[in-house]
Amino acid sequence: AGNAATASKATPAASGGSDSRLKEPDVNGDGKVVVGVLSPGDINDRGYYQSFVDSAEAFAEEKGWTIIKRGSVAPSDALTAARAMCQQNVDMVALGASELKTATPASEEPVCGKTVWYLPSSSDTDVHPRVLLSADDPNQSLLAAGYAAGLKMKAAGYTKAGFITGNKADFSVNAATAFLAGIREVVPKATMTSTYTGDFNDSAKAKEATQAQISQGIKVIYPYLGGATDAAAQMANEGGALTLTPGTDRCDSTSPKYDISVIFSPGDYFRAALEEFAKDNLKMGTTRVWKLGVDPYPSVKICRPKGDEAQRLDQFMKKIGTDKIDPAAEVKRLG
Amino acid sequence: MSVLDSTSTILASGVRLTVPLAFAACGEYLAERAGAMNISVEAMMLSAAFTSVATASATGSATVGLMAGVLTGLVVGFVHGNLSHRAQINTFVVGLVLNALVLGLTSYLITTEQFASHQVGVLSIPLLEDIPLIGKPLFSERWPAYLLILLVPLTWWLVERSRWGLELRAVGENPQAADVTGIKVNARRRQALLWCGALAGLGGAYLAVGEVGSFNQNMTAGRGYLVIAAVIFGAWRLGRTMLGCLVFGLSDAMRLALPALGVTLNAQLLVAAPYLLALLAMLLFTTQHREPAALGRPFERGST
Amino acid sequence: MTPTTSAVPILELRGITKSYGSVKACAGVDLKVDAGEIHGLLGENGAGKSSLMKVLLGLVRRDAGTVLVRGEEVALDSPQEAAELGIGMVHQHFSLINGLTVWENVALGDNGKVNKQAIRTDIAEVSARYGLPIDPDARVGTLSAGERQRVEVVKCLRRNPQILILDEPTSVLTQAESEELFAVLGRVVQEEGRAVILISHKLAEIAQATDRVTVLRRGRIAFRAVTAETTPQLLARQMVGREVSLGEEAAALGLVPTGERRKGGGGGPEGQPPVLRLAGLTVEQGGVRLLADVDLTVGPGEIVALYGVEGNGQATLGDVLAGLIPPTAGTVEVTGNRVDVTRPGALSKAGLGIVPEDRHHSGVVLDMSVAENLTMKSLDKVSGRFLLRRRAMLAEARRLAGEFNIVTPSLDAPVRSLSGGNQQRVVLARELSGHTLVLVAAQPTHGLDVGAIEDMYARLRAAAAEGVGVLLISTEFEEVMALATRIAVISSGRITGALPVSEATPERLGMLVGGEAA
Amino acid sequence: MSAASLSDPDDLGRRLLARLRPGRRDWMTAGLTLALIGVAGGVSALLLTLTGASPSASLAAIWTGSLANTTGWTTTLLNTAPLLLVAVGACVCASAGTFNIGQEGQVLIGGLAGAWVGLRLAMPGPMLVAVVLVAAAVGGAAWAALSALMLRFRGVNVPVSTLLMTFLAIQLVTFAVSTPWVLQESVQGAGDIADAQSNALPAHAQLAGFGHYPSLQLNTGLFLALVATVAVALLLSRSRWGFKVRMVGLNPRTAQHAGVRVAALGGLTLALSGAFAGLAGGLLLTSPVSTNRLQAGLSDNVGWDGLLVALVARNRPMAAIPVSFVFAVLRAGGDFLSATGVPSYLVDIVKALLVLAFVAPPVLVDLFHGRRGATPRAAPAVSVVPAKTEAAA
């Protein structure tokens, strides 16, 4: 079923011949708007990857669009998966995370002729004319997260923080470093323990790691995890430790309870992109950079702020947003 | 915090990580003594973890959830048994397929349901829990953990002392001879798999409604394979298999606790440690093996 | 019909039929057995004896026919059912589990709780009553063949069966052990009024021990008679369906040959070096000496027998000579040249052929074709450096099959489909092909029927006549007496003595077997 | 001729003839397979319906993704090659009576070795591809050889050790791709984060393909796999070496006695099977099935699926060709199916059920006939524990 054929039939000749620019959101002009989402992770992880799909679905429901979602796409399968997605007559191919960047060459293949693409960026991604890159700097959000945690720690007189994550990989090590740097902005003498459980989804191990940290007197614990986040947070709650969210705003959650929401959820960025897309305003071949303190996301939120905590955090984020603070340098200095 | 306290904490954590493994390993041990090597322990544990949480959520009782988990493990054991020891499909194929099937099914089902969190209660044994160092780790556990005290000797008794166990061992050693003696070889293996399923189910359920209190995708994270490694590490002796589980549990606990104590070790090496240990045990203690002679060999009448 | 007693027979089979696929193992077999008799069941390999008994035991389900026990029709769907009806069996193969202890093995097949003490008491009692001493706590894997047989018998008798079936119980026993067993059977029958069905290939045994005899041929009853009214010759003819010579070949039927004895000494010219010399051969396994300092020579054209009770190291020696286990110490020389036994195939390159004790275990590859089995030791002949030459292989195989009278549907048929005797011929043909200088024949006639045994003897003699040195490892006194020129006796892994056949008497050999005269 | 044998030659002849013709058993097997596929399909359809997907559309999607057009064929054939290689390797060592179940790990180690060589050596194009593939094969072989050595010197059960080694392999590769001085990718910017993967192999380290997307593309890898399969099939059935391998597999004691170095040959076939798995890993690196980078997920179950292929093909290399194709259809079609929005978990379930449908019938037919011995087996019944040889230690 060559969608090119379908598309050319369906596209009214009157639409102006400006073939170079595709009309959004019904890019292929088949009268329906279909967004295909490919995610490298489990799209039901109640966390990072799920948020991407959830916001797409919520938005699509508002607009009456269709979402086709596919989770757990191995990077090695990305290209094939994207081509397959294009064959479903989608108007947009949205990749959930930069691991799937290997799929982008398909955006220039005929099978994906009438599509636009969305990809959370990573630095060494080739820029394709039909792809919108969406970038944020994890240093910013994690630094601010640390700052928020630091405020809480200072108030309570804590100096020890804990960071629990799955695999030891550069992104998780970086996140930990930035988080610690943020804490030290407020509590210069703070120390931090990083524990790698070996598996983002192994709840039992995440709990044990949390327990171990609590028993060492650690009172602020960041479960930077996937499926195991809630279990670890629950444990932290029981042990009286403060917790942060890895990516989404869960201040409303009561079980487990979170104290700080660190919001860098790919879904939020994506939703913003979808809004532009709905208005035929998406700029392909560009990179949209999301900046802490400027854009609504990424952001950090103290769930139950006391005193001037919220203001101080806001100011800190503003400073980052106005480049008064260079996150990378700070992380290097303090992490 | 004192060294004693840290040790006690690590011990406690190790025991908690051991318990699910120990339940399942008890079952796998018995199955392997009957010559049935099933790699579907993972499927048994994972499916049980799921149903236990689902049932607990539906009934509001973690205990009922636990029982549902046992039942689920039993069902997986039943399916595996019938496919590989009645229909005679290669037991590895069956295991691989069941593992994939259960992973897929549970992953799918959690997308459609939300479950309330339930956890079985902690039972502390007065006086004993006050023993320094080991009091808390051993005598202040979620109550099903104490079932091990019952189930390990029971498994041992079943294998070593009961008629059923005698027949299981005969079947694991020499199915042809057992058959001639009038033992229904494949029936015994299927029964062994039921026991294995029930115990692995208990292990999975304990993990979910005992330790964690919720279910998440692939939450057993390869524990089923670890259990097989434990039986190998234990050289097909129950005591050592349990020791193997404890070693794996403790090494995980150490791994998770050491960073908090200021020590870091290579992550990959630590994840690989149990498998490495099992291999080393096989390499070093070959003479003490009680490996069933017909382990993993299908039995059919008339074949030699 | 054979004469029957007026009383209801304890066991009656009517029209038992059993097929495996297209093979009819039993075709309408009728059989009556009375209490108080030992009933002999004879037949060639594959005649259906074991199958018939398995039907009786509920191990295989009959396709047709009825079984009556004490006049009542019974279903017999499981061994337990058979046991309840008082039918017990000592099996030909596979019935003890090596990994378990004696008492555990005895307990297998019972019902209800395992009561170790009670079982041990039972064992002690049965052992005492029948004179079959046995250690209940020994692991079966560590027992000798004779001891295992004892365990089997004790296991069976403990159940107090009214009908006792023994499937070739003596094939692994020495003469003394066999006699012991028959003594037990005699008491079981006469004093306790049970019935015994005894399956054997050895006519002498049948003639000596049974009251009546039935001969099966190709799944059908070929002959039945009161034993006293038949002769071994008649029975042999009925088994095979043709005349067999009973002169020298009497040994095949378990009778001491009547013919003139050959003289001792080497068959070959004096002064020639021995073709096989074992010097100080020692094998230890797990601290146990299986072979201790074995010295033995075989001259060209000589047939040297290594006689002894099963389980005294013969199997180990066979394995060493087949290159399956390395000796701990000692050397093997073929025509004066030392052979590195640990190198696979070194022995066979040096000119040693071996007919192993258990042909299925190490003699043939059951699932490979007859041609492949015949040529697997002489691949150089039937292949280039790299590829097999199928035509050459078939030609060579055809030649050997013709020479050794191997009956096979085709050279491409798997050896599995051949009868036992023909499988053994395949082994012999292969081992004698090429430049064989020494032939080791370990229990070459085990499980073979009379025709096949006759043939085997002729071939061994022919080989010796051509100058091949033959080492015959055997537990059968008659066989040794019939074939050997010199007899060495092995006991507990050591050679206790050697003497020319002319000086061998049952008594002298018996003493050596007992390890007495060293 | 002596009439000593009771095996009736006529009867035997008939039996043999019956084996050669596609007999009742074959028809039964075929029928049962169809029936079971129907059952698996029915169960899948039920599941799909329950989740709101249309079974017929799903079937169509599997068809579209795998066989309906040139793109589908390209994907299917790309998937076929590594599966076939793994399966053929499994056949080789199963023929020698050794049961390797660690292909998944061997594929990964092959990938590791291939990537290491490919990224460290600067060589002109075709040479580099060849070197990468050879390195991959050597890597896989070495990994499997460890198990062989453990068997040889410590009597360690092969399925057990190969299984355990798989878990070690996963960690080893994870370590390699997350450690900068080993193989982790290099990043340009200072603040950039490196993923747990290696750099991409240079473009000239790619296997050549014939034809271009979207028309049919045939990758050299497929030819490689096919040639290897035919070679192995011939080697096993026609060569002197293969003869010895079969002997070892069917009766190691007889083989040893006949002069075959049983332990060495068993070890060699295990290593060879590892080499094929490693080569499959190399293929994943150098053909467009994958991303040309080493990642912990590189193997993507190719090892396990390849093992299943061999088991379904009953360890016959030639039979592995169609079976691996069927599995590749399932992989490609399954991928496509999840692109239609059917949850990938369901796709996994459907695949698992279909595998059972393929594996079960021959066994069931045998069972029904009550006697497996009646079919001549080209390869020994695979048992988990290789027959122990009393070989010199």
Ligand SMILES: Nc1ncnc2c1ncn2[C@@H]1O[C@H](COP(=O)(O)OP(=O)(O)OP(=O)(O)O)[C@@H](O)[C@H]1O
């Ligand atoms: N009644 C019991 N209660 C608790 N644990 C028991 C009990 N009986 C046995 N065990 C445990 O199980 C182990 C028995 O398993 P194992 O397979 O090692 O047999 P074993 O009797 O020790 O064998 P062996 O005596 O040959 O060494 C014991 O070592 C012990 O740790």
Ligand SMILES: Nc1ncnc2c1ncn2[C@@H]1O[C@H](COP(=O)(O)OP(=O)(O)OP(=O)(O)O)[C@@H](O)[C@H]1O
């Ligand atoms: N399980 C089986 N499957 C297929 N064929 C069998 C089976 N058991 C026996 N047969 C065949 O049935 C026939 C009778 O075998 P049986 O074992 O009863 O012979 P037997 O008289 O006991 O011979 P032997 O003296 O060698 O023990 C033989 O042709 C044998 O190959």
Ligand SMILES: [Mg+2]
């Ligand atoms: Mg559209």
Ligand SMILES: [Mg+2]
């Ligand atoms: Mg018999």
